[in-house]
Amino acid sequence: MCYVQAQALYDFTAVSGNNELSIQEGETLTVINWNVGGGWVEAQNSKGQTGLVPEDYIQVRKNIVIIHILSKIHINFFSKAPNPEVYLLSKHLPKQTDRLPIYMGEVGPVWLYPQSQLDCVVADPKKGSKMYGLKSYIEYQITPNSTNRPVNHRYKHFDWLYERLTEKFGCALPIPSLPDKQVTGRFEDEFIKMRMERLQAWMSRMCRHPVVSNSDVFQLFLTYKDEKDWKEGKRKAEKDETAGVMIFSYMDPEVPDLEPTEVEQRYETYSRFTRSMDDGVKDLHSVSHLHWKRCTGPLQKEYRHIGKALQNLSSVFNTSGYQGEATLTEALMTTGKIYEEIAEIVAGQPKKDLHYLMETNNEYKGLLGCFPDIIGAAIEKVKDADRLVAMNKIAPQDKHNMAKNLSTMSYAFQAEMNHFHSNRIYDYNRVMQFYLQEQVKFYETIAEKLKQALSQYTNL
């Protein structure tokens, strides 16, 4: 994990009982958790005290990053690149049960999509407790559109589902991480709301995926009948041996095989794309983040100051004792108050629109970060096949098999990329539209407020 040093920009006084940490302008802090959400981060001061501080109140020190321990992300990343050999050399035809067909669609290879798309609603977070109230937790209600019957799950069940999906499909499909676990302040309304929103986004994305949504484990999660059913299903899922690279043995492209050179070409195109999209979303994230901070920090402050300065001038003018002063002083006072309102509008806006753009962007950052990379290794293996045949390590038939299996892997990747692209276009189109709509409203609201102020002045 990277621990980053930051500097407090303003004083902040903790509210007791909220896991907050008081900080003083200029103080050096170590950020220990960036993913608290809701505009908060968890930080530690030089005395070793930890707690939540508003993200906007601190500024990361450039060039002072302390590499602490290897991050969990890196471990995941390595575990996702296992040896493709065991699958490449396998000879069996695709299994007929649980078979995952790949068709040639208008846009290229595609998964088999269901007639009606699965979706679900995550709602109604409720505090539950176990062990006579010693342990408490939040339970969410999930209602799939297939049954319309709600089921309850705690975060740890989502986490269990995530582990199963990663084991089973992780070699072929990007399974995005769940919203982060968090210990401090996890019963605060703001946090619960944010986590629910992110679980909803995660579930919707999984529901939209034809392979994931059709799997037994995912269906179990959404539609188990009772506690017994859930427990039995859990046990069965945990015993599922179709994990890692062997997922490809279920895949059945109903299209002619691809030559390894073609596979390599397409792989390079996709890698290039995911890499540059990764840069693109990071860039957008960083400008959005800065914009958020500016709106809630200096800009809000500045509009407040303008408001105060005008109200102050109005008060001064009011003491002139001159007749005929009232209209101007009242107009200035109104204008000043309106600038204070604008300050609040400006500070509150990112939560209303930028938030969703950043969440979508963040989801894609996550997806790109867990895109399976096994095909690169598989290509190298197949390139090496001639040498292995010459050395009598594999039979010529094995080489043929490897190429065929590589072709299947490539089709799976292409189907997945096409799924990714169609979702990406849908998601960015929707979120940009929403963002711009809200921004238009935002600027129109400010214009309207200023018109109100303007109407207070005398027309000379």
Next chain:
Amino acid sequence: MCYVQAQALYDFTAVSGNNELSIQEGETLTVINWNVGGGWVEAQNSKGQTGLVPEDYIQVRKNIVIIHILSKIHINFFSKAPNPEVYLLSKHLPKQTDRLPIYMGEVGPVWLYPQSQLDCVVADPKKGSKMYGLKSYIEYQITPNSTNRPVNHRYKHFDWLYERLTEKFGCALPIPSLPDKQVTGRFEDEFIKMRMERLQAWMSRMCRHPVVSNSDVFQLFLTYKDEKDWKEGKRKAEKDETAGVMIFSYMDPEVPDLEPTEVEQRYETYSRFTRSMDDGVKDLHSVSHLHWKRCTGPLQKEYRHIGKALQNLSSVFNTSGYQGEATLTEALMTTGKIYEEIAEIVAGQPKKDLHYLMETNNEYKGLLGCFPDIIGAAIEKVKDADRLVAMNKIAPQDKHNMAKNLSTMSYAFQAEMNHFHSNRIYDYNRVMQFYLQEQVKFYETIAEKLKQALSQYTNL
């Protein structure tokens, strides 16, 4: 003069021949002239090189101000508080020629206002030269509405007029300073435009003043017939002996005398007002200045970055090779370009509206800074009169005279304050209206631009 240390916020490369100074981020500079205008200041680097740098590129270091030499302003300030005794003890009745009557108006004591208000247009700056082209200068054309006949004046003539008005009226009326002289870059269009605008504002303010505008020297400046007329008038004006406190001997309040205690009360009310207005305009100036810097600096930069990030994402999406991508990539590209346009709009806006608010505010800062303060000294003298009578230094009749003359001074101040108030209400009403109108347009323009971007996306 106060020389202020500043730090360069960004690199700036001088354009040669423009009197500019190259600076590097982090470099320490001494600002030697804040009043260059047009967003420039004159600075000196540690090597002693001087030149113009953009105001937005530097930040004043807090708490590091080097007091260098006594400022001209201070010298002026002291010269404006001469001994009132010579007038207070004078016995003659107000002169009948050049008499300056003061009436009781609706708002209290007022000057005699002319039937039609004088105004003039300062326009058409032209480069002239003398001494076979060795010395060149800018000549402005000034056309008063009284004659509609243009006269030409150089800056040094305005300066001459300012000196005469200060000598003649400075004890009773605030004569605001002219826009600053500047040596470097004085033939640059931007500078000439700014100076003309400020000379216009100064002339209009002088025209609006019933006492100033009616004076011989001011009329000479606006309506001289030819070079001979001008030179004769100049000589005469320079010989005018009605300077300093004796200006009060021309004042003739057509109202009952005020008791010294009443004079003191009113004086205190006015002083309190001018002091607190001085604080108010300084406060408004500093928030406006900060807002200007933010709009032309970080905000512009940020909108540009948002624009670039969106265009970048569009370019990346464009490489996906996925069908049906075009609408989104074009929409993102348009949105990105529109954010770049918004960056320019944001950066250009202060010049369009905040500029005028700041100019008006600045004029008032100047006026408040030169408000005559002689009455305070006069009040003290009159309070001391009893003692002087007891010591046989003055006659009882002198004491009576002093009180009567103090009353005249008070009426003059009251008439001037009322003139100031009515102008202030007019000016602030007008400039706030203009500012808000432009701000409404500004926000509406941005909303309109974003609507344009929004229309590019597919409605799903």
